[in-house]
Amino acid sequence: MLKKFLKEIIVSIAGKQAETIIDLLDGKKYINEFIIAKKLNLTINQTRNILYKISDHGLVSFIRKKDKKKGWYTYFWKLEILKCLEFLKADINKKMDQIYHQIKSRETKEFYICPKCNIEFNEENALIHNFACNECGEIMSRKDNAPVIKEYNKEIDKLRKELGFVDEELKIEREKLEKSKAREISKEEKLKKEKRKKTSEKTKRKPAKIKKKSKKSKKKKK
Ligand SMILES: [Zn+2]
Known part of the structure; x- marks a missing residue:
């Protein structure tokens, strides 16, 4: 899917x-x-x-x-699965917004249709053409918006399901990312601990004074 x-x-x-x-x-x-x-x-x-x-x-x-x-x-x-899912989510939301906008327009505005050509006109265009089809001259009839709105609502339902699916996948991917991050951190912590252990062992073996002397003698040689 x-x-x-x-x-x-x-x-x-x-x-x-x-x-x-x-x-x-x-x-x-x-x-x-x-x-x-x-x-x-x-x-x-x-x-x-x-x-x-x-x-x-x-x-x-x-x-x-x-x-x-x-x-x-x-x-x-x-x-990049996570990015893909985020992109998908934004895309679905955009589509839903567009349909909501269409539904609102159908609920608040009148539309007209030519019964012969099936061409649709908004109120403004219908007025301009004096309610006569500009293709065939037939008188326009008022469009019933209810079936159109019903179709839009079906699309919304479909998109909502898709969004639910994408959200689920997003959750899974984000959890995976969190886990791998946590693994990385614990790995780093472990390495740091080992490093600390080694350095403390070294300082135990060699007194600090000797270390300084050896550095100086190296510099002189250069
Ligand atoms: Zn017509």
Whole structure:
């Protein structure tokens, strides 16, 4: 389900060509761009252009390695899952706002329709054309907004479900991040402790005075 949403977003950012790139990217490890290009059946430049567009939104990140013989760089790409989810959430909220706006407009304004051509007119345009269709001359009839509002509400329900799903995924990803951060910190603490232990052992073995002398003698030699 997440991949389906991500594909929609990638297509909106980088075009239809980029749709399957989601299947080739990973959220954990970096993937060689030559592998991505080969699987997409695109040149390395086309592939990079797509990935740059996506990285402009922070949805992918890269590391690069220099080929010592040829002197060029190879890029390795990774999907930024958390950023993708945040992007998705913002996108869904934006869509919902637009629909709410449409619903409000349907609830407060009159719309007219030509029964022959099915063309819709807002009140202003209907007045301009004197309530006669500008295509066929047929007299317009007032549009029943209730079914339109019902459709919009269905869309809202669908988006609300999507939002719930994205929120769940966001929670999981954020928890993962917190845990890995905590692991990093405890690792650092452990290293610090070991370092402290070693230095205290060293000072026990060597008295401070001798240490100073040896430093001075080194400087004189230079
Ligand atoms: Zn008409």
